[in-house]
Amino acid sequence: MELSLAEIAEIVEGKIVGDSKKIINMAAPFEDAKDNHITFAGTARFLNQIKESNAGAVIVPYEFNEPSKNLIQVEQPFIAFIKVLDTFHPPSGLSCGISSSAHIGEGVKYGKDVSIAPNVVIGDNVVIGDRVSIYPCSYIADSVAIGDDVKIYSNVSVLERCKIGNRVIIQAGSVIGSDGFGYSSDGKIHHKIPHMGIVQIDDDVEIGAGNTIDRATFGKTWICRGVKTDNLVHIAHNVTVGEDTLLIAQAVIGGSSSIGKHSIIAGQAAIGDHVTVGNNVIVAPKSGVVKTVPDGEVVSGAPAIQHKLWLRAQNIFPKLPEIRSRLFDIEKRLNHLEINKDK
Incomplete structure (x- = not known):
């Protein structure tokens, strides 16, 4: 693919400094960019080195100018560069249609342009929206509802009655709707507590590889709009994760806990059972949260305390x-x- 700088500027809604007819055929890292490449410089470190760059064009902040270089000035260089990457390297997808080796249950309803790969198993009474892609060896159990523009990668299990919103991505190997870890002891043996609820995943959520999200005992485990989870995250039964929150690798959220909006639970952090974490909270790596964290706090340690302390x-x-x-x-x-x- 070849694009002029003017065409790229239109894609990222930026202002050109330099040759608008310059032809670009690839996006590249700052250190590796050549004359036919475009890169970005969003921090002082790279902006100070821009004269030494061999890139054909550089995406920079609006306030930056260097007359010797071809620039595209934007508000957020990294976000603009992501758009350029998506343009030059569009994600590959499955060919539309249902593989002959897929097993399809009774009463399944499809939207338009559905792609179901070989060895997928779909249970009875499943509802699948438009432009859904389900990759090889995934399992969609009975009465699951899946919205539009969803991608479910290989070896994913979405179990009975769970609900998946629009534009959701579930990476390989994740399990949505497994039983929660609930037992009651009579002093001799542990009796399993039935889990009759579901998992609900709202729009624009991305679930990383190898996640396990347990269904609720009653009601729902709820992953709200815009949540992004890294690989190897565990979310227990009856948890609510608020909008646009980030859960980083190996984070663990205990049963019946609530995480607010726009929070960050860092790698290997653990949130105990029945704990409330507020909005805009940051929980540092390897922290253990055992009590309520108010809005806007940054906490560290086990048990977690204010980060400054x-x-x-x-x-x-x-x-x-x-x-x-x-x-x-x-x-x-x-x-x-x-x-x-x-x-």
């Missing part, structure tokens, strides 16, 4: 051996004074 505590930790030694020394001196006083 955690930093102070971490600063003290390596000094503890020295502090211990000094305390012993003070204790000896005090004992010596007490002995001399008695004499």
Whole structure:
């Protein structure tokens, strides 16, 4: 594919500085870009090196100018570069149609331009929207509802009665709607608690590879609009994850907990059962949250505390051996004074 700088500027809604007729045939990283490539420079580090770049064109912030280079000025260079990447490298998809090796149950309803790959199994009374792609070896159980423009990659299981919204992406190997981990003990054995609810995934959600999202005991486990999860995330029964929240790799959300909007749960962080995490919260990596976190807080540690306090505590930790030694020394001196006083 070849595009002029003017055509690219129209795609990213940017302003050209330089040769609008310059032909670009590839997007490339800043360090590797050649004369027929376009790249981006969104931070001071790369903007300071822009004269040394061999790129044919560079996407930069609006306020930046370098007359010796072909530039496209935009508000958000990285977002504009993503649009350019999508243009030069459109995602590949399945060919439309239903494979002869797919197993289709009774009462299944399809939308337009559906793609169902080999060895997919679809249960009874499933509803599938327009332009849905289901990749090889995935399983869609009875009475599942899937919206429009959904991609379900290989070896995904979407279990009974779960609901998937529009423009949802579920990466390979994820399980949506497995039973929650619920048991009640009589003192001798653990009795399994039935899980009769569902998982509901709203519009524009992306579920990473190898996620496990448990169905509710009653009602629903709810992944709200715009949520993005990394690989290997576990979400337990009856959890609600608020709009546009990010869950990073190996994060664990305990049963019946609620995560607010626009929050970030970082890698290997764990949220305990029945915990409320507010809006715009950041939970640092490897933290353990066991109580409510108010809106806007940044927390770290296990158990999690305010990040600033955690930093102070971490600063003290390596000094503890020295502090211990000094305390012993003070204790000896005090004992010596007490002995001399008695004499």
